[in-house]
Amino acid sequence: MKEFILANLTAIAFCAAAVAETAHEEGDPWCDDLEFGEAGAVSCALPYGEDQVIFFAYEGDKFEATLIVTQHNVSGGLLDTSDPIYVSGVQGPPETRDINEDGVAELFIPLTTGNVNTEFAIWEIDSDGIYAPRGTFSDGAYAAEALTIEDGLLVTSARENAAVYSETAHLLTSHGLTVIYSMTVDYSTKSCAFSSTDGIVARGLDENALMAKCLNRQWE
Numbered sequence: 504m505k506e507f508i509l510a511n512l513t514a515i516a517f518c519a520a521a522v523a524e525t526a527h528e529e530g531d532p533w534c535d536d537l538e539f540g541e542a543g544a545v546s547c548a549l550p551y552g553e554d555q556v557i558f559f560a561y562e563g564d565k566f567e568a569t570l571i572v573t574q575h576n577v578s579g580g581l582l583d584t585s586d587p588i589y590v591s592g593v594q595g596p597p598e599t600r601d602i603n604e605d606g607v608a609e610l611f612i613p614l615t616t617g618n619v620n621t622e623f624a625i626w627e628i629d630s631d632g633i634y635a636p637r638g639t640f641s642d643g644a645y646a647a648e649a650l651t652i653e654d655g656l657l658v659t660s661a662r663e664n665a666a667v668y669s670e671t672a673h674l675l676t677s678h679g680l681t682v683i684y685s686m687t688v689d690y691s692t693k694s695c696a697f698s699s700t701d702g703i704v705a706r707g708l709d710e711n712a713l714m715a716k717c718l719n720r721q722w723e
Contacts, residue, residue: 542596544568638680666691
């Protein structure tokens, strides 16, 4: 399947705009009407701003597919077309959520869903009013609404094994996702250890307070 998809990327990219312009008219749903578990690689659309629409055209199935993202104004004008994006095992649709409280929602695209973690791409509207990629991250949450936001930071928790999690605090900027700090949390030993503290001081955070918060969590 993957070889077939890769062999047809050029053809998919060529017809992406045409597919996107007609996708919703042909009956494909709005993304936010799709139920989790039934939305894997289902072509759909999301409105944004006052007069723009994003179309997500998948070629393949929920196990392996290629996604083309196109952005349009309501009159049908094409604003942007993405490069082909490979996705696998996704269960949920693309979603929007404002994580930095600036009044403009970010776009979250599920890329890969494993047994315990989902890899997301995060896109942000740029100065031209177009959504653009800002990075990727992994989290145990399956949907954007379940992601953790603390003090303006996206705090992700990715499971490493049965007992160990990697927690990372990201700051979203126009340059992408920046790691403020990360730590390893081991539920078997009820311990926490920083693996990166590079951005703590610049963000005005207290390393000792962050460690105390980690150690005082519910360990069950």
